Amino acid sequence: MIITSLLDTDLYKFSMMQVVLHHYPASQVEYRFKCRNPGVDLVPYIDEIRDELHGLCSLRFTEDELEYLRSWRFIKSDFVDFLGLFQLNAKYVSIEPAASGNGEIEIRIEGPWLHTILFEVPLLSIINEVYFRNQHPQLDLAEGRRRLREKIALLRDTPGFTDCKIADYGSRRRFSREWHGEVVATLRDGLGPQLAGTSNVWLAWKMGLTPLGTLAHEYLQAHQALGPRLRDSQVAALETWAKEYRGDLGIALSDVYGLSAFLRDFDMYFCKLFDGTRHDSGDPFAWGERVLAHYRANRVDPRNKVLVFSDGLDLPKVMELYRHFEGRCQLAFGVGTNLTNDVGPTPLNIVIKMIRCNGQPVAKLSDSPGKNMCEDPAYVAYLRQVFDIPVPSDEAA
Incomplete structure (x- = not known):
């Protein structure tokens, strides 16, 4: 099973x-x-x-x-x-x-x-x-292990990236359950504190890692039918979330209606209330610049806020984003398929x-x-x- x-x-x-x-x-x-x-x-x-x-x-x-x-x-x-x-x-x-x-x-x-x-x-x-x-x-996972070692070495051994951390977000598209466990254990042992945690609850429990995650697109989509009116559905979703968690799990997802619509709703109240925002579609560099500018326009210091990147990342893209935004905000990176299903065949x-x-x-x-x-x-x-x-x-x- x-x-x-x-x-x-x-x-x-x-x-x-x-x-x-x-x-x-x-x-x-x-x-x-x-x-x-x-x-x-x-x-x-x-x-x-x-x-x-x-x-x-x-x-x-x-x-x-x-x-x-x-x-x-x-x-x-x-x-x-x-x-x-x-x-x-x-x-x-x-x-x-x-x-x-x-x-x-x-x-x-x-x-x-x-x-x-x-x-x-x-x-x-x-x-x-x-x-x-x-x-x-009969797939030999030796190629997958080689690729994984290269990724770990790239992040761990490149000067200037000591504080760059990644998390495993690869449950949904993993090659197999057994391989997923091996990947996360290898990341934990190879990266140490540079592995922020995993989205997978069972692996977090068994490996002593931090479980990570807040909300997904379905939550905001459902509010199109649950909110007071369609135009206010995004606001209603964020307010209900804040009411439930009272400051915990404070990362807002920004791409259910596109970034422009999100920023229109993500006013000064939400900018101060939520810890940060998550990117999951569109150009990540343009997204990050617009979000940082939005924080500044709402009199919020972006250095106290988290930008979470999670859209189709690999390690070179993580490092490019880290280099671009380092020191301007707090950063988090969730890497999925490129970690848990990079063994040779097309995922x-x-x-x-x-x-x-x-x-x-x-x-x-x-x-x-x-x-x-x-x-x-x-x-x-x-x-x-x-x-x-x-x-x-x-x-x-």
């Missing part, structure tokens, strides 16, 4: 799930899977994926796992008590060949947000591992995104149009109008 613990997921799933329990326990949602790699045939592996899904749905949190969660200062006791009763249910997930018949598979997750939010990360991990163990059953670029909440379409309109995902073009057009988001030139054509 690929997933053997419900802690084998990313921290932001638990932090968002607690908000759902306390504020939106009756919300209904729908997620959809997409593979962005052309020509990948996943249909032969549907039965294996289903078998692994049923294994995932047999898991319960152990008492040791619950006590670990209870030790976090921002996790409330009633949420841990709820998790003690929690179990995923496969009835909320359908996995079928796509109607197009081109090797794509269609995965839909539909049900209560509270009972479906934990499917995404382990299900993506399952799809990855099933695919790669079938496609490359899968797969996602599971929320597309509906309470029967209403929801969408992400980021600064990288290829990341957008919505099944209702009319709603996307309306969203652009409400948030004054221009249509990209390639779409306008």
Whole structure:
């Protein structure tokens, strides 16, 4: 069985799930899977994926796992008590060949947000591992180990980067669970304090590392249906988050509607209230410059704020960004696929995104149009109008 613990997921799933329990326990949602790699045939592996899904749905949190969660200062006791009763249910997930018949598979997750939010990360991990163990059953990981050693040496041994830290964000697209564990252990032993932690809760627990994460796109997307009105949905999401965590987990995600729309809502109150912001689409250098200028315009010293970079990073890009912004703000870097699935074969670029909440379409309109995902073009057009988001030139054509 690929997933053997419900802690084998990313921290932001638990932090968002607690908000759902306390504020939106009756919300209904729908997620959809997409593979962005052309020509990948996943249909032969549907039965294996289903078998692994049923294994995932047999898991319960152990008492040791619950006590670990209870030790976090921002996790409330009633949420841990709820998790003690929690179990995923496969009835909320359908996995079928796509109607197009081109090797794509269609995965839909539909049900209560509270009972479906934990499917995404382990299900993506399952799809990855099933695919790669079938496609490359005898793969020699020596190449992956060599590449990993080179990355560690580059960051550790290059003068001027002693204070540059990275974190593992690679749960969703890892080559395998076993390889993920080896990568994080190697990073811990090779980088020491230059490894800030990992987004994976189980690995953080077992390896004595700091679990990292706050919120994801689905949280802000859901507020398109949960907020008082669409235009105020981003503000409502941030205010609810602040109400729940009272200063903890203070990194805001900036690219659900694009940076311009985010900065219009991220006023002086939020600039002072949140610890920083996270970049996940668009040009990272331009993004960082605009965010720093925004802090200064709102009478906030950027040197006291964190810029988190997490969009498709590798170590050279991390170091380039660090060199560019060093001393002007606090910096954090989350590296995913380039750490946990750089072993030779081309990694899968797969996602599971929320597309509906309470029967209403929801969408992400980021600064990288290829990341957008919505099944209702009319709603996307309306969203652009409400948030004054221009249509990209390639779409306008």
